[in-house]
Amino acid sequence: MKALIFVSLLVSCVVQAQFHPRQPAQYWPLPPLRTRASIQNNWTSERIARIPKLLKKYGAGAWLICQREHAEDTIWWSVKNATDFDAHRRTVLLFHTNDSSLAELRRVLDEYHPFRIVLNTDEDIAFAGGLHVGELAVLQRELGEYWTNRFVNEPMVAVEFVATKLPTLEYYRIMQENVWAMLEEGFSDKVIEPGVTTTEDLSWWFREKMQFLNISTWNQPRVSVLVEDSYPGWGGTEDVIEEGDILHIDFGITAMGLDTDTQHMAYVLRTSGAEPETDVPDSLKEGLRKANQLQEIVLGNMKPGLSGNTVLHQSDWGHDAGSVIGFLNLPEYVPVLGELPILPNTYYSVGLYAYHFVPERNEAIRFRLEENVAWSDESQKWERLSHELENPTMQA
Structure with missing residues (x-):
């Protein structure tokens, strides 16, 4: 038996024109934790040094973030030191376009x-x-009506x-190839024994492998056996893996403040x-x-400045900050998030x-x-260069 990841040779145009390896993917070490x-x-x-320019872009003079320990603002995780685990007591951050140093909040505002x-x-x-209602009440009480009347909601600053x-x-290239290497090893006869190995066993193998590689889990590995036109939930399935099964996995890894998110499929040979x-x-x-x-169609339609809904309509179908191009339950139009623009350098x-209809199974499979x-800008240069190298007759 050999379980094959049959996306390996077909997926292209991934991380900045980094094609999925034609040969088996390799594990690459990330730097030591201290580094x-x-x-x-x-x-x-x-990133923080860019905030004043960002505020000016959206016509704001300051950005006030207030949070308590265990009730952090969403933005906290993008401004904290690498070794901080949460905010300490009450932590107040004020970013502004003035050149003066940060001091006591009210004095700086004055x-x-x-x-x-x-x-x-x-x-x-x-x-x-991410501002908790309790923190808003504290700001309103301590700063008074004079300053609270100047509070505005400008969501694109955070986004x-x-x-x-x-x-x-x-x-990120290293992380992504490590993901591919895990997928190729996990979906192979090194790990899977048909009739014995379960999808839950395989999920735990991926967790253990991540620990061995000194990386953590972003979204937990969810392994499923596809049955009829099934669409497993967030927990995957609990099945014994058999020959002839089609497998699916959705998971991501985390390292250095970066996350991946990957879905691949595999087929267990009979x-x-x-x-x-x-x-x-x-x-x-x-x-x-x-x-x-x-x-490829979606990627070809993604241009900075277009909204996610525009790309969705042009393509006929992350969770990170930024525009959303369709949801499973909103395949035609996504309110609010779908109207955000595609951003460069993202x-x-x-x-x-x-x-696709599969005759052997007499059913359409997702x-x-x-x-x-x-x-x-760099990725577009790489993409054009890769295209020219693969199609030399099209070069000028």
């Missing part, structure tokens, strides 16, 4: 006199709605702050019958190609499915895939 923390803190400092003060109070966007990525692709299989059935390969083509998780992509 990772130093690198991550440098990224955070660079000295600088910002006209519009952004608070994270948005009702619809989680990354811009763009979190969504705009720094030069992290060197490490090797014990009179005519043992040596390859994946062509009908399944064709379904995968169809889903890959849909990925990572996107492209998760989708395509129906081929569900997800890969992480990076949009930046």
Whole structure:
């Protein structure tokens, strides 16, 4: 028996024109934890240094973030030091466009006199709605009506702050290939014994492997056996893996403040019958190609400035900060989040499915895939170069 990940040779256009390896993916070590923390803190400092320019872009003079320990604002996780685990007691952050150093809050407000003060109070966007109601009450009481009348909700400040990525692709490439290496090892006869191994066993194998690689879990590995037109929930399924099964996994890893999110599929070859299989059935390969083509269509329509809903309509179908291009339960239009613009220098998780009829099973199967992509000026140069190298006759 050999369980094959049959997305391996077909997925293209992933992390900044980093194609899925033609050869088996390899495990690559990330730096030691201490080095990772130093690198991550440098990224955070660079991100914070951009805040004054971001505030001016949205016509704001200050951005006030207030939180208590264990009740942190969503933005806290993007501004904290790498080794901080939460806010200490009450932590108040004031970012502003003035050059003076941060001091006692009220004195700084009196000295600088910002006209519009952004608070994270948005009702619809989680990354811009992290201010707890108790903290808002404290601010209103302590600062008084004079300053609270200047509070405004400007959600794109938080969204763009979190969504705009720094030069992290060197490490993100390593993380992504480690994910592929885990998938190729986990979905193989090294780990799966048909009739014995369960989907839950496989989920725990991925958790143990992540611990061994000194990385943590972003979204827990959810392994499922696809039955009829099933669409497993957040917990995956609890099945014994058998020959002829189609497997699906959705999971992500976390390291250095970066997250991945990947969905792959696999097929368990039938090797014990009179005519043992040596390859994946062509009908399944064709379904995968169809889903890959849909990925390429979405990527081709993603342009900075377009809304997620515009890309959705053009494509005919992350959870991170930024625009959303369709939800499973909202396949035609996504309120609020779908109207946010596609931002440059941002990572996107492209998760989708395509129906394809499989004659051997006499049913249409959803081929569900997800890969992480990076949009930046550099990535577009790499994509054009890769296309030219693969199509030399099209070069000028």
